Amino acid sequence: MSEGPRGVQSIEVGGQLLQALARAGRPLPLKELALAAAMPAAKAHPYLVSFMRLGLVAQESEGGRYGLGPMAMELGLISLQQHDPVRLASQQLEGLAQASGCTVALAVWGNQGPTVVRVAEAPSPLHVSLRHGTVLNLAQTATGQVMAAARPRAEVDTLWRAQGGSGLAQWHAQLARVAAAGHALSDEGLLPGVAALAVPGLDAQGLAQWALVAVAPRAQLKTASATQALLVLLTQAATAVRRQLGWA
Numbered sequence: 001m002s003e004g005p006r007g008v009q010s011i012e013v014g015g016q017l018l019q020a021l022a023r024a025g026r027p028l029p030l031k032e033l034a035l036a037a038a039m040p041a042a043k044a045h046p047y048l049v050s051f052m053r054l055g056l057v058a059q060e061s062e063g064g065r066y067g068l069g070p071m072a073m074e075l076g077l078i079s080l081q082q083h084d085p086v087r088l089a090s091q092q093l094e095g096l097a098q099a100s101g102c103t104v105a106l107a108v109w110g111n112q113g114p115t116v117v118r119v120a121e122a123p124s125p126l127h128v129s130l131r132h133g134t135v136l137n138l139a140q141t142a143t144g145q146v147m148a149a150a151r152p153r154a155e156v157d158t159l160w161r162a163q164g165g166s167g168l169a170q171w172h173a174q175l176a177r178v179a180a181a182g183h184a185l186s187d188e189g190l191l192p193g194v195a196a197l198a199v200p201g202l203d204a205q206g207l208a209q210w211a212l213v214a215v216a217p218r219a220q221l222k223t224a225s226a227t228q229a230l231l232v233l234l235t236q237a238a239t240a241v242r243r244q245l246g247w248a
Contacts, residue, residue: 013039014047018056018072027060027067086117088244089201089210092237093120100233102214105130107143109151109209113159114143122216130215139165139174142186142198143213149178150200150208183231187218195221199234204247212238 020036021028028036034044048066051057055071089106096104097120106118116134138144138160148156156175157168165171178184183199196215200208212234221227 017044017047021068027065029065033066085210085245088241090118093118096233096237097122100214100230102216104214107136107211109147113138114147137163142184142196143211145178146184146198146200147208147211149175150202193218197230199238201238201241
């Protein structure tokens with residue numbers, strides 16, 4: 001039975017130190033770093049010396065803590081350039097549409113609020129006004145609510161007022177509920193007889209940069225179990241994209 005391509009074990013072992021530093025998110029003393037990588041400090045030190053020569057690790061001072069170095073930062077920046085959130089999230093749409101039986105769209109946060117940039121039609125097309133470039137209402141749509149709940153309040157309130165919003169305290173209470181739930185469900189926010197469920201794509205600072213929304217006939221989401229099953233699919237897809245971007 002094949003075990004896959006042959007690798008270099010010493011690189012994989014040393015990579016545990018880099019993984020430990022990435023998980024920690026801060027410089028660590030040698031003993032603490034070695035413990036996090038599940039290896040003796042005497043074993044970890046030679047790896048760290050080599051990583052420092054490559055610029056993957058930097059030491060704060062002689063005998064000081066170890067952190068990620070300039071080469072690690074450069075690799076991270078290049079990776080971010082190669083992993084565009086819109087491209088990665090767009091790759092999820094067709095699979096979601098087929099698995100859920102819903103029309104699924106990707107929206108990003110624009111100057112006027114959530115804006116649809118990609119749409120994957122359901123196996124049985126749903127005739128709803130969800131086209132590229134559509135700007136979604138903040139208060140009335142699931143996408144608007146779920147993105148507004150994870151954006152700076154001043155920015156959101158300005159757009160909300162521009163869209164004719166009233167009742168600021170109620171609006172803030174709604175955003176708090178959506179933020180706590182991690183998703184939003186709107187009934188007939190886009191069209192009579194149509195429901196929508198949306199989850200946010202949060203960046204490393206917890207801001208919603210994009211969102212995935214599934215749109216279906218109201219009857220398709222009339223039970224809690226159906227809504228929960230759809231929520232699981234959307235959440236898994238959003239989490240997969242965030243992991244590819246290094247945000248999860």
